Amino acid sequence: RNVNLKRLLFCRIRKIAFVVRSVVTAVFSWRFIMGLQAVLFTLCVTVVACASDINFLDCKVKENSWSYWRNCCKSAKLPNGCECYDIWSSDFTNSFYNLPLCPKNLKVSFLFFDRDHRENATVLQSKTELSDLPFSGTKRSVFVTHGFNDRGGGNWTLTIKDALLETEDLNVVLVDWGYAANSVNYLKPVANTRSVGAMVAKLILDLNQHTGAPFTNFHLVGHSLGAHVCGIAGEEIKRLTGQKLGRITGLDPAGPSFESYSTKVRLDSSDAEFVEAIHTDSEPLYSSGFGIRISCGHVDFWPNGGEHQPGCPEETWGILGMLNFEADFSSGACSHSRAISLFTDSITLCRYDPQGPCTMGYHTAETCRGNYYPDTLSAEPFC
Numbered sequence: 001r002n003v004n005l006k007r008l009l010f011c012r013i014r015k016i017a018f019v020v021r022s023v024v025t026a027v028f029s030w031r032f033i034m035g036l037q038a039v040l041f042t043l044c045v046t047v048v049a050c051a052s053d054i055n056f057l058d059c060k061v062k063e064n065s066w067s068y069w070r071n072c073c074k075s076a077k078l079p080n081g082c083e084c085y086d087i088w089s090s091d092f093t094n095s096f097y098n099l100p101l102c103p104k105n106l107k108v109s110f111l112f113f114d115r116d117h118r119e120n121a122t123v124l125q126s127k128t129e130l131s132d133l134p135f136s137g138t139k140r141s142v143f144v145t146h147g148f149n150d151r152g153g154g155n156w157t158l159t160i161k162d163a164l165l166e167t168e169d170l171n172v173v174l175v176d177w178g179y180a181a182n183s184v185n186y187l188k189p190v191a192n193t194r195s196v197g198a199m200v201a202k203l204i205l206d207l208n209q210h211t212g213a214p215f216t217n218f219h220l221v222g223h224s225l226g227a228h229v230c231g232i233a234g235e236e237i238k239r240l241t242g243q244k245l246g247r248i249t250g251l252d253p254a255g256p257s258f259e260s261y262s263t264k265v266r267l268d269s270s271d272a273e274f275v276e277a278i279h280t281d282s283e284p285l286y287s288s289g290f291g292i293r294i295s296c297g298h299v300d301f302w303p304n305g306g307e308h309q310p311g312c313p314e315e316t317w318g319i320l321g322m323l324n325f326e327a328d329f330s331s332g333a334c335s336h337s338r339a340i341s342l343f344t345d346s347i348t349l350c351r352y353d354p355q356g357p358c359t360m361g362y363h364t365a366e367t368c369r370g371n372y373y374p375d376t377l378s379a380e381p382f383c
Helices: 002-028 032-051 127-132 155-167 187-211 225-241 318-322 334-348
Strands: 070-074 082-086 109-114 117-124 141-145 171-176 218-223 245-251 272-278 299-301 370-372
Touching: 082 187, 109 155, 127 187, 141 155, 141 187, 141 225, 155 171, 155 334, 171 187, 187 225, 218 225, 218 334, 225 245, 225 272, 245 334, 272 334
Parallel strands: 141 171, 141 218, 218 245, 245 272, 272 299, 299 370
Antiparallel strands: 070 082, 109 117, 109 171
8 A cells, every 4th residue: 555655646746747847848838839738748648657657669568558659660670670659658758749650651761872872872761672782891881860850862961971981981871851850840850750760770780780780880970850860779779789889979969859858869978889969059949049958978069159159140030940951051040050060071171179089070089078169160161
């Protein structure tokens, strides 16, 4: 009886905490209605969470599952052929009532390039194509992942691909999840980071199996929501193999719906052997800042203070400045996109202060630790 009373008390306390957090979200969110819906959602969902437990990964679910709160996806494009995603477990409430889509609805493409195939991508969409892929397991591999209301194969992803192949003989894969990343409801792409990250992990597992490429040879680079896609992919590799990817670079990782939530849904230093982040838009959301405001790597760089970037116009349109990221790259999304430009320039052009092993960008030494605050110029090249 004492155990039941303690459990009831715990559930009520957690319910209050969830409601308080949702009320705050409702007041300060860029969409008040979304926050109000979150209040109603958490009132219902906490009761369910207190009544049951679940191991949702790999489809190991109990009977009497609550389908409204969980989406189970069977697909060869997921680790172990199936994963279930819930939205009421305490670690996974950051998308509120929005469930991740399954692979068949995500329309994710993986675009492969190397020095012999710089212009025409090989599009990977199923495991059977790997046997014909000119992928070298002995080379390092860089995956580049876009973020909210963006697309793979766009201007900046192709520019970074070209800079990488000019510098080093690599395998380069551009992750295009544009269909699942584009929505006026930001929380839908937030939810989809989980299933897209699992798909990235599955491809890496297949490449490891078919080509012998060690996990330490993989470097994942993600912008905005893409940074968290990379983090989830790294978490999946660690969960399934007990090993870690070599490196993850977060380019202004998204803050809203991640900053105050579990590391299970966002990039953190446990996701790879070396994790770095470049923060360029870490102002509060009410000041049109979209980047995360906390350190999330072994080393975090905060150029020009990590907030509004020199040379950028005043970003006063809030979420409207992110409705078409490619079009707003130098305007409403200027500070948020600056991390991309700084990293791209670092590949071939720039060595930012401080010089040496902890210079910001592609050539950062993996022994680097802590927080750094380099100054950059206001126009390209930024060094």
